[in-house]
Amino acid sequence: MNVATERLIQLGLLVAILGGWQLGVSTGVIDVFFFPAPVDIFNQIVSWVIDPSFYRHVTITLTETVLGYVIGTGLGVAAGVWLGLSRSAARILDPFIKGLNAIPRVVLAPIFVLWLGLGLWSKVALAVTLVFFITFFNAMQGVREVNPVVLANARILGAKRSELLRHVYFPAAASWILSSLRTSVGFAVVGAIIGEYLGASAGLGYLIAQAEGNFDAVGVFAGIIILAVFVLVIDRVLDVVENRLIKWRPNTAEEKTA
Amino acid sequence: MALAMVKPVAAATVEQPRNAMVSIDSVTMSFGTFVAVENVDLTVADGEFLAIVGPTGCGKSTILNAIAGLLKPSGGRVSIDGNPVSGIQNDIGYLFQQDALLPWKTAIENVELGLLFKGVATAERRERSMMWLAKVGLKGFEQRYPHQLSGGQRKRVQMAQALITGPKVILMDEPFSALDIHTRHLMQNELLRLWQEERRAVVMITHDLEEAIALGDRVAVLAAGPRSRVIDSFDVDLARPRDVAEIKLDPRFMDLYRNIWASLRGEVEKSYERRD
Ligand SMILES: Nc1ncnc2c1ncn2[C@@H]1O[C@H](COP(=O)(O)OP(=O)(O)OP(=O)(O)O)[C@@H](O)[C@H]1O
Ligand SMILES: [Mg+2]
Numbered sequence: 001m002n003v004a005t006e007r008l009i010q011l012g013l014l015v016a017i018l019g020g021w022q023l024g025v026s027t028g029v030i031d032v033f034f035f036p037a038p039v040d041i042f043n044q045i046v047s048w049v050i051d052p053s054f055y056r057h058v059t060i061t062l063t064e065t066v067l068g069y070v071i072g073t074g075l076g077v078a079a080g081v082w083l084g085l086s087r088s089a090a091r092i093l094d095p096f097i098k099g100l101n102a103i104p105r106v107v108l109a110p111i112f113v114l115w116l117g118l119g120l121w122s123k124v125a126l127a128v129t130l131v132f133f134i135t136f137f138n139a140m141q142g143v144r145e146v147n148p149v150v151l152a153n154a155r156i157l158g159a160k161r162s163e164l165l166r167h168v169y170f171p172a173a174a175s176w177i178l179s180s181l182r183t184s185v186g187f188a189v190v191g192a193i194i195g196e197y198l199g200a201s202a203g204l205g206y207l208i209a210q211a212e213g214n215f216d217a218v219g220v221f222a223g224i225i226i227l228a229v230f231v232l233v234i235d236r237v238l239d240v241v242e243n244r245l246i247k248w249r250p251n252t253a254e255e256k257t258a
Numbered sequence: 259m260a261l262a263m264v265k266p267v268a269a270a271t272v273e274q275p276r277n278a279m280v281s282i283d284s285v286t287m288s289f290g291t292f293v294a295v296e297n298v299d300l301t302v303a304d305g306e307f308l309a310i311v312g313p314t315g316c317g318k319s320t321i322l323n324a325i326a327g328l329l330k331p332s333g334g335r336v337s338i339d340g341n342p343v344s345g346i347q348n349d350i351g352y353l354f355q356q357d358a359l360l361p362w363k364t365a366i367e368n369v370e371l372g373l374l375f376k377g378v379a380t381a382e383r384r385e386r387s388m389m390w391l392a393k394v395g396l397k398g399f400e401q402r403y404p405h406q407l408s409g410g411q412r413k414r415v416q417m418a419q420a421l422i423t424g425p426k427v428i429l430m431d432e433p434f435s436a437l438d439i440h441t442r443h444l445m446q447n448e449l450l451r452l453w454q455e456e457r458r459a460v461v462m463i464t465h466d467l468e469e470a471i472a473l474g475d476r477v478a479v480l481a482a483g484p485r486s487r488v489i490d491s492f493d494v495d496l497a498r499p500r501d502v503a504e505i506k507l508d509p510r511f512m513d514l515y516r517n518i519w520a521s522l523r524g525e526v527e528k529s530y531e532r533r534d
Contacts, residue, residue, distance in 0.1 A: 152328055153358035157419070158348040158375035167371070171362040248362040248403040 036218040044222040061204040061230070064120055064192035065185075068127020073135045073184060075128070077177055080139025081169060090140070101133050105191070109198045118199055127191030131184040138180035142173030175249060178242050185234050193227065204230070279304040279459035280325055280427055285334035287320045294320045296485040297334070300478060302427070305457035309470035311522055312480030313529035318463040319355070321480075322429050325461065326352050338427055347427075351420035355431040355463075357412060359404045365415045366391060366400040372423040390418040394448065410441040417445075421452065428453075430462040434469065446473060446502040454499055467522065471514050472502040479521050482529035490521045 018038045024030035025037040032040075048054040083090040108129060112122040146169060154168050196205025204227055211219025280302040287295045295317035302308045312318050323329040324336050327347045336343040338350065359368045370387040378386075391400055394414040404412055413433065420428065433449075434442045450473060453460060464470050470477045471494055479490040494514060496505060505511050 149354050149356045149358045150360055155346045156326060156352045157372040163375055
């Protein structure tokens with residue numbers, strides 16, 4: 001099946017779903033209190049998008065997401081590579097890591113608010129706790145699964161420890177880390193949004209919480225869609241980054257047999 | 259095969275008078291309680307090409323890893339150029355049986371690694387790597403990643419990578435076994451040419467007896483494992499330079515083949531019996 005046909009089918013599905021939904025609303029089968037009409041949601045989104053103050057919320061959420069993401073993945077990669085290389089440290093710390101990872105992050109939100117206030121950093125902290133573990137486990141796995149022959153080869157060619165890190169461990173772990181970066185973007189957004197939802201004065205999570213407080217289902221749905229688009233855009237950016245970084249891997253997008 | 263009737267004629271096991279580059283003294287290698295090789299003695303003179311043959315699983319790779327310092331012997335001593343081997347050696351070239359190129363580096367980046375780790379300046383590194391890639395017939399493939407190269411091309415990059423630093427000792431673990439017969443002949447000749455230019459001590463492992471005789475100065479035969487040891491050593495006194503395809507028609511080549519096969523055959527059979 002060629003790309004154009006697939007795109008056409010995707011478009012058809014979208015039209016069918018939205019059309020059916022709108023039809024259900026206008027014939028009264030669907031209760032607009034719970035499922036507002038797509039047209040209303042669309043109008044709400046438009047009125048937000050043309051309102052300059054809306055971008056303050058987007059900026060705040062984006063800042064929280066990016067900070068949480070960068071700090072979380074940075075710490076995760078560092079800790080993962082370290083524990084991947086040092087078996088004894090990994091064994092000693094294992095129960096602590098498992099214990100920390102077992103804590104449902106949502107319950108930490110109030111504590112972070114207590115520690116860091118209602119501002120930006122309590123949301124960043126929540127995002128960090130979500131992102132850290134995903135990157136951490138992937139980086140550790142990536143380092144452990146380095147091909148032993150490649151490693152032996154590099155060592156025989158004269159690589160010292162720091163050179164092994166740079167030329168063997170990091171690149172080998174990179175594809176694991178990158179695939180975790182995908183998953184963790186979603187989690188960074190979740191962290192930021194939940195933080196805002198539970199207590200904030202700005203941000204997309206705050207917008208949704210406010211709409212909910214007013215039983216404004218249109219606002220909630222519009223917020224959800226904005227969020228989805230938000231994550232999709234970040235995901236696209238990562239796509240580009242990933243293809244830049246890992247051009248050595250077979251079957252990436254650049255591969256064409258012409 | 260009719261060759262089985264022929265008895266080994268004058269198996270030459272004379273010590274080389276040249277100074278030893280690699281010496282393996284009563285080395286025993288074990289994995290836990292499993293003794294792979296026991297009391298192996300082998301000497302490779304400077305500039306000598308030693309081929310090692312033996313049934314599968316007898317411990318050939320294990321011996322090579324001991325020379326490279328990747329595995330530690332449980333008994334005995336290995337030394338290179340008079341210095342005892344402890345830990346990974348840097349002045350050797352190791353051509354692994356498996357793909358050992360760094361998949362995230364292009365051909366030229368792979369080839370220049372050894373020089374990079376030795377601190378050679380960028381310009382010189384590039385120049386020498388280009389030269390080596392050309393030597394192994396891969397001019398124009400500098401910017402390819404390993405996955406964009408064929409199996410034979412990857413082997414050639416690996417060869418350039420292992421040899422560029424001019425190592426004192428070259429170790430090769432079945433370097434050509436995965437290649438088709440034409441590529442194999444091509445690369446064997448290439449290897450002989452490179453070795454002829456600059457004689458190094460070479461230890462090559464192979465499953466292929468013809469390859470061992472065509473390339474080697476000497477062929478050592480290992481017994482079936484476990485507790486494998488060297489059971490025979492044959493001097494190959496065929497003139498150099500050799501062409502691997504033509505030399506197989508030489509009557510002396512065939513004599514040697516018969517003799518070594520007579521010695522190897524029993525061990526191969528033993529290793530299969532044990533498997534049942
Ligand atoms: N890490 C290991 N742990 C336990 N046993 C091992 C290990 N590595 C090798 N062995 C055993 O040691 C013996 C020798 O292995 P080695 O790889 O040296 O064989 P080989 O002669 O190179 O075989 P082949 O020709 O098939 O490559 C084998 O019986 C193998 O099972
Ligand atoms: Mg082997």
